[in-house]
Amino acid sequence: MALVAANVFVVSFGASWGPLVWVLLGEIFPSRIRARALGLAAAAQWIANFAITLSFPIMAAGSLPLTYGMYALFAAASFFFVMFKVPETNGMSLEQADTLFVPKGSKPAELAVTPQ
Numbered sequence: 515m516a517l518v519a520a521n522v523f524v525v526s527f528g529a530s531w532g533p534l535v536w537v538l539l540g541e542i543f544p545s546r547i548r549a550r551a552l553g554l555a556a557a558a559q560w561i562a563n564f565a566i567t568l569s570f571p572i573m574a575a576g577s578l579p580l581t582y583g584m585y586a587l588f589a590a591a592s593f594f595f596v597m598f599k600v601p602e603t604n605g606m607s608l609e610q611a612d613t614l615f616v617p618k619g620s621k622p623a624e625l626a627v628t629p630q
Contacts, residue, residue, distance in 0.1 A: 542603070
């Protein structure tokens with residue numbers, strides 16, 4: 515049963531959040547910093563994956579249910595973070611997406627709506 519559950523997780527992740535993080539990163543950064551920001555984000559992603567890979571066996575040896583519970587809690591937190599903090603970019607050009615995160619006190623550029 516555990517093997518089936520692990521495979522369902524891998525397939526579900528590969529069809530949902532797995533590739534979406536790379537799409538999001540490619541769209542969310544302003545053009546002037548996109549290359550550096552993507553490099554930094556990719557490095558952060560690899561470091562986080564490495565930390566999880568190293569910490570899982572140690573944590574699982576202590577308590578496997580607690581370990582999975584902690585990962586489930588982080589997954590739930592990431593769901594709500596995405597739901598409430600990550601803006602929708604569907605139908606936006608990259609130039610329009612540049613205006614999603616403007617510093618406080620500055621005015622965003624006028625968004626031209628592209629016809630669908």
